[in-house]
Amino acid sequence: MGLTAAQVQQYDDEGWIAPIDLLSATETAAIRGALEAAEREHPQHLHAEHRNNAHLILPFLADLALHETIIECVRPLVGDDIALAASVLFIKEPASGSFVSWHQDAKYMALAPANFVTAWIALTPSTPDNGCVAVIPGTHHGGARHHDDTFGEDNILTRGQNVPDVDPDDAVDLVLQPGQMSLHHPWLVHGSRPNRSDERRIGVAFQSYLGPDVRPEHGEYHVMHVAGGPVRPEFVLCPRPAAPFTPAGIAARQAANDAYAAVLYEGAEQRRSL
Numbered sequence: 001m002g003l004t005a006a007q008v009q010q011y012d013d014e015g016w017i018a019p020i021d022l023l024s025a026t027e028t029a030a031i032r033g034a035l036e037a038a039e040r041e042h043p044q045h046l047h048a049e050h051r052n053n054a055h056l057i058l059p060f061l062a063d064l065a066l067h068e069t070i071i072e073c074v075r076p077l078v079g080d081d082i083a084l085a086a087s088v089l090f091i092k093e094p095a096s097g098s099f100v101s102w103h104q105d106a107k108y109m110a111l112a113p114a115n116f117v118t119a120w121i122a123l124t125p126s127t128p129d130n131g132c133v134a135v136i137p138g139t140h141h142g143g144a145r146h147h148d149d150t151f152g153e154d155n156i157l158t159r160g161q162n163v164p165d166v167d168p169d170d171a172v173d174l175v176l177q178p179g180q181m182s183l184h185h186p187w188l189v190h191g192s193r194p195n196r197s198d199e200r201r202i203g204v205a206f207q208s209y210l211g212p213d214v215r216p217e218h219g220e221y222h223v224m225h226v227a228g229g230p231v232r233p234e235f236v237l238c239p240r241p242a243a244p245f246t247p248a249g250i251a252a253r254q255a256a257n258d259a260y261a262a263v264l265y266e267g268a269e270q271r272r273s274l
């Protein structure tokens with residue numbers, strides 16, 4: 001439970017920690033099963049273009065976001081009062097070209113200071129063959145890098161934002177078994193290649209857990225309370241879903257997605273639905 005001093009040191013030095021054991025095989029299979037059942041039964045709410053903030057309509061994902069082990073790992077990195085800004089289902093279908101270009105999460109999130117951390121949870125194996133997350137260690141030092149907006153068809157990111165001057169030879173693959181998680185810093189340059197395997201690669205990213213001093217620089221953030229003191233008045237407090245796909249949950253998620261899209265697409269030349 002929690003992080004060792006060496007893991008906290010690695011986060012400070014390199015900007016990432018992995019792998020961290022989170023869920024048992026049974027728990028992971030149950031969450032994957034529930035997610036895939038929800039995808040089958042409610043495709044209009046969970047299709048490939050609509051994978052943000054599903055924790056606001058699916059109680060089992062909200063419960064996962066509040067997992068005690070995640071909180072114990074996040075607390076030493078950001079502080080005791082924690083809110084969750086958003087979540088993303090990063091799903092790569094078998095043998096698909098979907099990839100994630102080199103980017104820094106904080107570039108377009110308009111949250112400051114960068115006292116927040118993403119937890120990425122593997123519900124399937126996540127390997128070089130199926131396009132696991134890869135990071136460039138140490139790139140969280142020095143703040144924002146230049147990004148080009150590429151709007152690539154197969155790019156999972158909103159703008160296809162890409163840091164051009166990355167040497168892929170510097171990358172470390174964050175290989176995870178189902179039920180393990182990684183943590184990464186908001187300024188860490190990272191990305192992922194396509195899934196060349198014949199199985200889905202499913203990751204749930206809680207993006208991000210915000211420390212007590214973090215505030216929106218502009219726009220509106222609809223956040224969920226996670227731990228410690230109350231959510232600051234600069235944020236809109238989102239309720240946890242009472243049951244799957246309730247009208248209130250669907251409306252809360254839509255409002256959160258609309259507000260998030262407005263922030264992420266600020267100044268963008270193209271837009272797609274979130």
Ligand SMILES: O=C(O)CCC(=O)C(=O)O
Binds near residue numbers: 090105118133207
């Ligand atoms: O899941 C992926 O391939 C990329 C994940 C990512 O960019 C993130 O969690 O910030």
